[in-house]
Amino acid sequence: MSQPLTREQHLNLYYYMQLNRQLEERMVRLFRQNKIVGGLYSSLGQEAVSVGTASAVEKRDWIAPMIRNIGALLVKGVPPRDIFTQHMAKYTSPTKGKDGTSHFGDLKDLHIVSPISMLGDLIPVMTGVAMAGRYLGQNIVALTWIGDGGSSTGAFHEGLGLAAAQKAPFVLIVENNQWAYSTPVSRQVPVKNLADRAVAYGIQSSIVDGNDVVAVFNNTKYAVEECRAGRGPRLIEVKTMRMRGHAQHDPAEYVPKEMFDFWKSRDPIVLYEKFLTDNKIWDAKTKSELDAKIEKLLDVDQQFAEDSPMPPPEFAAEGVYCDGCHDISAEFKRPMSEVTPPGSGIDITYKLSDFPAGMGDAASVLKSANGGHSQHQKPQQKPQQHADAPRPVLHANPARQPNTVQQAKPAQPQPAPRPAVAPVPPKPVPPIYPEDEFVEPERAAEPEGPRVPFGRGPKDKAFRDTAEAKVYSRVQKGRNSAVPANGNSKNFTPKSPAKNFSKSGGAKSFGKQGGKSQGKGGR
Amino acid sequence: MASHFATPTAAPAQTGVTMVEAIRQAMMEEMQRDPAVVAIGEDIGAYGGAFKVTDGLLAKFGRERVIETPIAETAIIGAACGMSFLGLRPVAEMQFIDFIACCFNQITNFVAKSHYLWGAPVPIVVRGPSGGGVHGGPFHSANPEMYFVHTPGLKVIYPSTPADAKGLLKSAIRDNNPVLFFEHKYLYRRIKEEMPAGDHLVPIGKAAIRREGRDLTILSYAAMVHTSMEAAEQLAKEGIDVEVIDLRTLLPLDRDAIITSVKKTNKLLVVHEDTKTGGIAGEIAAIVCEGAFEDLDGPIARVTAIDTPVPYSPTLEEYFMPNTEKVVAAARELAKY
Numbered sequence: 052m053s054q055p056l057t058r059e060q061h062l063n064l065y066y067y068m069q070l071n072r073q074l075e076e077r078m079v080r081l082f083r084q085n086k087i088v089g090g091l092y093s094s095l096g097q098e099a100v101s102v103g104t105a106s107a108v109e110k111r112d113w114i115a116p117m118i119r120n121i122g123a124l125l126v127k128g129v130p131p132r133d134i135f136t137q138h139m140a141k142y143t144s145p146t147k148g149k150d151g152t153s154h155f156g157d158l159k160d161l162h163i164v165s166p167i168s169m170l171g172d173l174i175p176v177m178t179g180v181a182m183a184g185r186y187l188g189q190n191i192v193a194l195t196w197i198g199d200g201g202s203s204t205g206a207f208h209e210g211l212g213l214a215a216a217q218k219a220p221f222v223l224i225v226e227n228n229q230w231a232y233s234t235p236v237s238r239q240v241p242v243k244n245l246a247d248r249a250v251a252y253g254i255q256s257s258i259v260d261g262n263d264v265v266a267v268f269n270n271t272k273y274a275v276e277e278c279r280a281g282r283g284p285r286l287i288e289v290k291t292m293r294m295r296g297h298a299q300h301d302p303a304e305y306v307p308k309e310m311f312d313f314w315k316s317r318d319p320i321v322l323y324e325k326f327l328t329d330n331k332i333w334d335a336k337t338k339s340e341l342d343a344k345i346e347k348l349l350d351v352d353q354q355f356a357e358d359s360p361m362p363p364p365e366f367a368a369e370g371v372y373c374d375g376c377h378d379i380s381a382e383f384k385r386p387m388s389e390v391t392p393p394g395s396g397i398d399i400t401y402k403l404s405d406f407p408a409g410m411g412d413a414a415s416v417l418k419s420a421n422g423g424h425s426q427h428q429k430p431q432q433k434p435q436q437h438a439d440a441p442r443p444v445l446h447a448n449p450a451r452q453p454n455t456v457q458q459a460k461p462a463q464p465q466p467a468p469r470p471a472v473a474p475v476p477p478k479p480v481p482p483i484y485p486e487d488e489f490v491e492p493e494r495a496a497e498p499e500g501p502r503v504p505f506g507r508g509p510k511d512k513a514f515r516d517t518a519e520a521k522v523y524s525r526v527q528k529g530r531n532s533a534v535p536a537n538g539n540s541k542n543f544t545p546k547s548p549a550k551n552f553s554k555s556g557g558a559k560s561f562g563k564q565g566g567k568s569q570g571k572g573g574r
Numbered sequence: 575m576a577s578h579f580a581t582p583t584a585a586p587a588q589t590g591v592t593m594v595e596a597i598r599q600a601m602m603e604e605m606q607r608d609p610a611v612v613a614i615g616e617d618i619g620a621y622g623g624a625f626k627v628t629d630g631l632l633a634k635f636g637r638e639r640v641i642e643t644p645i646a647e648t649a650i651i652g653a654a655c656g657m658s659f660l661g662l663r664p665v666a667e668m669q670f671i672d673f674i675a676c677c678f679n680q681i682t683n684f685v686a687k688s689h690y691l692w693g694a695p696v697p698i699v700v701r702g703p704s705g706g707g708v709h710g711g712p713f714h715s716a717n718p719e720m721y722f723v724h725t726p727g728l729k730v731i732y733p734s735t736p737a738d739a740k741g742l743l744k745s746a747i748r749d750n751n752p753v754l755f756f757e758h759k760y761l762y763r764r765i766k767e768e769m770p771a772g773d774h775l776v777p778i779g780k781a782a783i784r785r786e787g788r789d790l791t792i793l794s795y796a797a798m799v800h801t802s803m804e805a806a807e808q809l810a811k812e813g814i815d816v817e818v819i820d821l822r823t824l825l826p827l828d829r830d831a832i833i834t835s836v837k838k839t840n841k842l843l844v845v846h847e848d849t850k851t852g853g854i855a856g857e858i859a860a861i862v863c864e865g866a867f868e869d870l871d872g873p874i875a876r877v878t879a880i881d882t883p884v885p886y887s888p889t890l891e892e893y894f895m896p897n898t899e900k901v902v903a904a905a906r907e908l909a910k911y
């Protein structure tokens with residue numbers, strides 16, 4: 052249950068967003084001075100996403116950032132110096148120069164899993180973290196982010212499928228910043244909202260204005276609480292905008308200027324500063340104190356990074372294996388007797404009573420669709436909305452209501468979390484793209500025409516006169532002609548190949564023979 | 575950490591244990607010993623796995639420790655990796671090892687690099703049935719070990735006997751690094767062996783001398799160890815005294831065992847069921863050239879599968895695979911030097 056934010060929480064959101072921005076702006080300068088090794092990816096304009104989401108998890112929870120989630124790392128407790136040293140490939144960096152950017156983690160204290168460049172890979176990994184935490188009785192939630200572009204990877208779908216099947220306490224933030232490198236979302240993911248995909252996994256989702264840090268925070272907090280209560284996983288689509296090119300080398304000339312202008316007027320930090328002032332949460336003095344604190348910290352940490360040495364070359368050869376350098380242990384917070392025999396033992400036979408929902412649903416769908424006449428029904432023209440979770444909407448104008456909470460109604464009979472400060476009823480979503488750009492997908496027509504039916508050959512009457520049958524028979528003739536004597540397909544197949552061509556030699560003579568049949572196992 | 579561990583039950587020595595049974599015993603014993611060990615994979619629960627390797631685990635350890643997954647190999651490896659970050663030691667099953675190609679990225683990019691890059695050990699085991707000779711066709715017979723031998727950070731084990739399979743799998747589960755454990759399905763039920771008593775462990779990275787000899791060394795692993803042994807018996811009748819070495823672990827390789835044997839016999843034949851180009855024979859040849867070139871009395875020879883996918887029809891598969899005759903012929907040629 053969300054509580055209104057305290058003043059301290061409000062100021063923290065500002066502090067981390069501004070720290071995030073100033074840190075990255077400094078790195079842009081360092082990049083121009085050639086002090087950054089490799090590329091530099093900016094999260095300008097997306098600070099509210101990283102900071103709002105990461106502020107909603109607890110210390111014990113686990114996160115895995117993507118490259119534009121430096122703000123999340125800062126919130127979780129990573130000092131700015133680690134970000135500087137990582138980007139400058141210094142020996143003092145968390146990976147000691149072995150990797151750059153936000154590619155580092157901390158298993159023991161901060162509970163951060165390092166990303167790798169392969170988009171989507173963190174989703175199954177964090178599902179595993181969530182499953183392990185539950186098994187160990189730690190009551191933790193795992194959270195990670197994925198871009199609109201990365202949401203098309205196989206790992207995204209495999210991971211989310213497993214998370215859903217396992218009901219894992221896992222929150223996935225889909226960070227829709229309108230662009231994946233140079234390709235707009237509409238050209239990659241032909242659904243109106245990326246959150247729509249959650250329906251296919253049978254999980255709850257919501258959509259939130261990613262430039263409203265309080266909305267992002269409240270929405271995530273709610274999702275985290277739902278997961279902790281065993282009602283996960285959850286997906287949150289956060290709509291925002293990447294305000295620079297993909298990385299420093301990319302001037303983003305493909306982005307319409309008006310689009311940048313529109314989003315510039317919704318800068319998350321500017322909006323939030325106004326909110327803090329309007330609601331008298333701070334005054335000019337507090338702001339300048341916070342800003343000074345940020346500058347001081349960044350001065351010190353940047354200097355530290357610039358003064359740090361590069362790694363000694365031979366260090367490259369170290370650390371491929373863990374040769375006892377790490378103590379691996381699992382922290383069980385539940386009775387061991389529950390997870391060890393005999394306590395862990397179960398009756399593994401499925402009973403009919405294990406399937407009530409499936410049986411019931413199937414029956415009712417058939418009945419309502421066609422009175423039980425036919426098994427086939429026309430697919431519904433419109434994709435169904437989440438039946439049990441009304442889709443939340445964005446604020447009309449987050450500039451005025453930056454703290455309105457926007458989220459799905461809980462599936463369970465539980466009161467929806469209350470907005471933090473001054474609730475305002477949600478208004479329709481402002482179009483980010485013109486509405487008519489989204490074209491409802493046409494249902495593909497049933498494939499027509501003859502196909503080679505699986506398991507049916509030329510003798511099948513329905514198949515015999517089709518075009519494929521003719522091609523098929525040509526192939527058959529070709530095959531037959533390769534057979535020297537009486538080229539007849541019936542005679543061609545050896546009767547019992549396995550018998551004639553058993554493996555000679557090999558293991559048969561070594562040791563005693565095992566069981567009679569080898570068996571290929573199922574496929 | 576040690577407090578979680580149950581005292582290993584002093585299992586008595588048994589006779590007639592198959593590879594399948596040996597692997598199952600390893601999993602049972604390790605799961606019994608350490609509650610951090612969990613199993614994850616497709617159909618490994620009620621059905622007990624496609625080859626019944628995990629039969630009985632679900633009833634004993636329950637659904638939290640015997641995790642049945644959707645058909646999603648990337649999710650299996652990803653989740654196993656994530657679980658290991660909290661100190662668990664998942665044993666992931668590939669229903670057939672061929673499907674490991676579907677999670678190649680998770681293994682080679684995430685799992686294998688984590689410790690080197692950011693100091694996160696990934697103590698998982700990925701195991702599954704591999705190898706040909708059972709007419710499984712091109713997608714159920716593969717020997718994909720070399721993709722992974724070429725991946726720093728992994729360990730790769732490919733045992734040839736039930737006792738080794740058990741002892742190496744138990745060591746793999748206790749290892750702090752990701753271990754790929756290949757189980758040759760031709761051997762699953764064809765061989766039986768005496769199983770040593772107690773907490774039977776076999777060290778990773780150590781080859782075994784299966785047969786001592788003076789004239790020529792055959793290096794092999796997995797099912798081809800048996801083929802090589804048979805060839806050695808035949809060659810003995812011709813007066814050629816062959817030493818047969820079972821590599822058991824392909825990464826890290828037991829260089830010392832290889833060099834020592836070559837220095838003794840001065841002739842080396844490598845036999846593997848994997849295809850020729852990029853197979854481990856090439857790597858071994860380089861190791862010998864680096865460490866024992868002066869000791870060689872003949873060229874390093876190899877008998878391997880041919881460079882094609884594993885064909886389905888028995889005549890084709892027989893042509894594809896190495897067999898005793900091919901090994902004997904190659905050894906005879908080498909012995910002439």
Ligand SMILES: Cc1ncc(C[n+]2csc(CCOP(=O)(O)OP(=O)(O)O)c2C)c(N)n1
Binds near residue numbers: 228
């Ligand atoms: C699997 C994979 N394919 C390609 C890339 C190269 N790549 C890196 S970032 C990126 C665009 C990502 O777009 P999105 O997921 O929307 O995130 P954003 O950059 O907008 O934050 C691409 C194609 C990659 N890292 N991983």
